[in-house]
Amino acid sequence: MSTPIYKIRTVRDFLLVPPNRRTAMLAEFGMWIEAAQELLALLDNPEGNLVFEWHDDGEEGLCEIKISCGDEEVLVMGRPAP
DSSP: OOOOEEEESSHHHHTTSOGGGHHHHHHHHHHHHHHHHHHHHHSSSOSSOEEEEEEOOSOSSOOEEEEEETTEEEEEEEOOOO
16 A cells, blocks of 8 residues: 655645644654755755655654655655555
8 A cells, every 4th residue: 555645845735734644744854854954064055946755654753754856866764665
């Protein structure tokens, strides 16, 4: 069974996440922000906007961090999705 995937590009995209799943998503978003900040410190002026892609696996805790800049994935880390 595939998990729902939400690509957060704008604040409005947060509203697409079901209200009962927003707390879990925001917790993982906080971890994503930390990874993105570290990545940006290593990159010299990356092109494009960073995109937060959240896979709602229904589990507590972070499964994967994927950071995309424009159309290019620049960082993927974490455990495989169930």
